[in-house]
Amino acid sequence: MEPVIDLNCSLPSEGTFLTPFALIWQDILAQAMTGELVAALNYTALSTICDDPAEAADALEHAAGEQGHAAAFAAEGRKIGVDVPNNVNAKHWKRLREAFMRRIAERDFIGCLIVQEIMLESFAVASYARAGKVAPGSMGRTFASIAAEEEEHIEHAMAILRTERALDAQRFDDKVHGLHLEVMTTLAEMLARECTHGHCEVCHDSCVKPSLSEVSLTAAELRGASLRQYLKTLDMLGLPGEVTLAWVSQLPV
Amino acid sequence: MGESVAGVAANVAQQAPAIDVDFALIGHQECWRAAADVLAVLRGPEHPPLPDDEIRDIFPWIPPRAICHVEAGSIAGGKARGVYIDSFIPPDRLDANYMRDNLARVRGAAAYAIKAGAKIVSLGGFSSILIEGNLDQLPERHGTVFTTGNTLTVGFIVQGIKKMCALEGRNLRRSTLLIVGATGDVGSGCARCLAPVVKRVLLNARNMERLRTLAAELEADGVQVEIATGLQQFSAEADVAICAASLASPSLLLGRIAPGAIVCDAGYPKNLSPSGQMAGAKIFFGGLGQITGGLRFKPDFQGILNRHPFPDVVHGCLLEGMALALERRFEPFSQGRGFITPERVEEIETIAARHGIFLAPLYNADGPVEDGVECLAGWSAG
Ligand SMILES: NC(=O)c1ccc[n+]([C@@H]2O[C@H](COP(=O)([O-])OP(=O)(O)OC[C@H]3O[C@@H](n4cnc5c(N)ncnc54)[C@H](OP(=O)(O)O)[C@@H]3O)[C@@H](O)[C@H]2O)c1
Secondary structure (H helix, E strand, C coil), X not given: CCCCCCCCCCCXXXXXXXXCCHHHHHHHHHHHHHHHHHHHHHHHHHHCCCCCHHHHHHHHHHHHHHHHHHHHHHHHHHHCCCCXXXXXXXXXXXXXXXXXXXXXXXCCHHHHHHHXXXXXXXXXXXXXXXXXXXCCHHHHHHHHHHHHHHHHHHHHHHHHHHHHHHHCHHHHHHHHHHXXXXXXXXXXXXXXXXXXCCCCCCCCCCCCHHHHHHHCCCHHHHHHHHXXXXXXXXXXXXXXXXXXXXXXXXXXX | CCCCHHHHHCCCCCCCCCCCCCEEEEECCCCHHHHHHHHHHHHCCCCCCCCHHHHHHHHHHCCCEEEEEXXXXXXXXXXXXXXXXXXXXXXXXXXXXXXXXXXXXXXXXXXXXXXXXXXXXXXXXXXXXXXXXXXXXXXXXXXXXXXXXXXXXXXXXXXXXXXXXXXXXXXXXXXXXXXXXXCCHHHHHHHHHHHHHCCEEEEECCCHHHHHHHHHHHHXXXXXXXXXXXXXXXXXXXXXXXXXXXXXXXXXXXXXXXXXXXXXXXXXXXXXXXXXXXXXXXXXXXXXXXXXXXXXXECXXXXXXXXXXXXXXXXXXXXXXXXXXXXXXCCCCCCCCCCCCHHHHHHHHXXXXXXXXXXXXXXXXXXXXXXXCCCCCCCCCX
16 A cells, blocks of 8 residues: 655665564554554644634644654654555545544534544554553654653643533533544444454555564453543543443444 | 433533432442443443453453442432442452452542542442552542441341241251351451350451451350361351352352351352352352332343342442431441441441341342242343
């Protein structure tokens, strides 16, 4: 598959030997990098609907930050001798991006924040944190520090969203539920233990999930950690825990 | 979801409760079947049940949270409203290896109860065992009190033993009583209540020092006591036994016990191993009460959170919080380990009875133990 955004991924330099797990990390990095690039595109789009110039500048700053994360993942790939591809048009990512762009078309700033900061970032924070614990050397540190950065910038969005919920909790929660059905269903399919709906269009060859255990990860743990992070984020927004648990338990597996 | 988000959201508020939450019940599931049933209710009838392997993968990741609202009615009139909070401890992870994680879960559940504004919190099953001695590490409590619920549990165990003896025509005064887990909060409470009315007591637990302390306390009141860390070491066979050890799974083999002995399994999870052979033993599950003023769950977890063959049966530990909430006595009635006395048991039994909370009909894995008592249609053990 052709990377849609070229981040100067060089081929392994001569004399570099692939570690036995490099190809597994290549796929993990490719998913992470694609996610970061989708986030960068989303924040850039968000900047176009911000009424407040300061918010617009903030969104562009975030977009640049996500680009930087993508570049960092690409660099980590090079260090282990692999080229990290990306594909923001891969089927799941494309659907996630389309969901976000529908909110942009509606100039729905709050909807955009919910999709990007609550849903997509929960997934990123949790899965990077897991990867950070097991990835070798500097790659582990990169995953961990990006997870921490992502978590930090969620705070700003949380403050805006809490204020919004305080205005009308019922309307807010119904909106989150609508977006949950649209976005989290896709994320749940991505996170399923096995990809039963065909190739994800990001992994370089066959699906990486069955091989994750070779690098001390499992698809089940990445899903579990992501959904837990999502539930906790919704808790922090004030949504009732029993309601959000019912939503999550109804997601496809 | 059958009802609008807002409908449910109005009930448990995270920041400012929209309704008064009188009590919170903190629990965990005893077996994977129960865990699967909880998730099935949450998924709703329109979604197929999750496969077992997916349940085992997903369940451990669920953070502690309320899963339903509970309304308890009193026969004296009045209602108390509460929430059931599951700590989502995976049923096969109750052993010491998971202590830190489980403690964090119970703390999380307790914090959730505080946030929900509960005035009294009952610590069901292993929750009290885990959090005992760590209550000071909870977030600021703003008037929320905690009770282990063990005093009413002891009351129902003791009542159950007496009832079973009456049903079987046994004379408790001539009995040798064995208590497994005797130095625990429940076990020692049972010992204090029953020692004065039996011929002799056999106390078992793993820690000899604590056994000696309890034995000395009972002997000072003239009770005949024998202690042992191994069940085979007692000089006599018991004809009445209470199993109240904090076992992570049903693994207890009672071994030497009189034929036809009365055995109360009060563990949660159950103590007795299903493979244990006890010729003619009269086994019943102890520590259970029935709330006759009405019990409602929303969403409907009836028969899922209380998996018993009779309606409105609940573990004594959870009922204690409900009884105190109905009484509007928001105090930490049972706290600490080893403080349960016959007087305190009588006091909580009186409160419970005033609101229609009585000993539940006795049953075991095969169904009711009393003749002529019907069990709920479709009930099966496990
Ligand atoms: N039916 C109900 O409503 C209800 C209510 C509350 C509690 N419970 C259940 O009752 C049981 C006891 O609760 P608790 O609060 O009394 O717990 P606890 O205070 O921690 O006491 C546990 C007791 O079990 C003993 N023990 C642990 N492992 C043992 C083993 N392998 N063999 C023999 N003794 C053992 C402990 O002593 P050593 O450590 O010295 O062995 C101690 O005496 C638990 O299963 C709990 O879930 C049921």
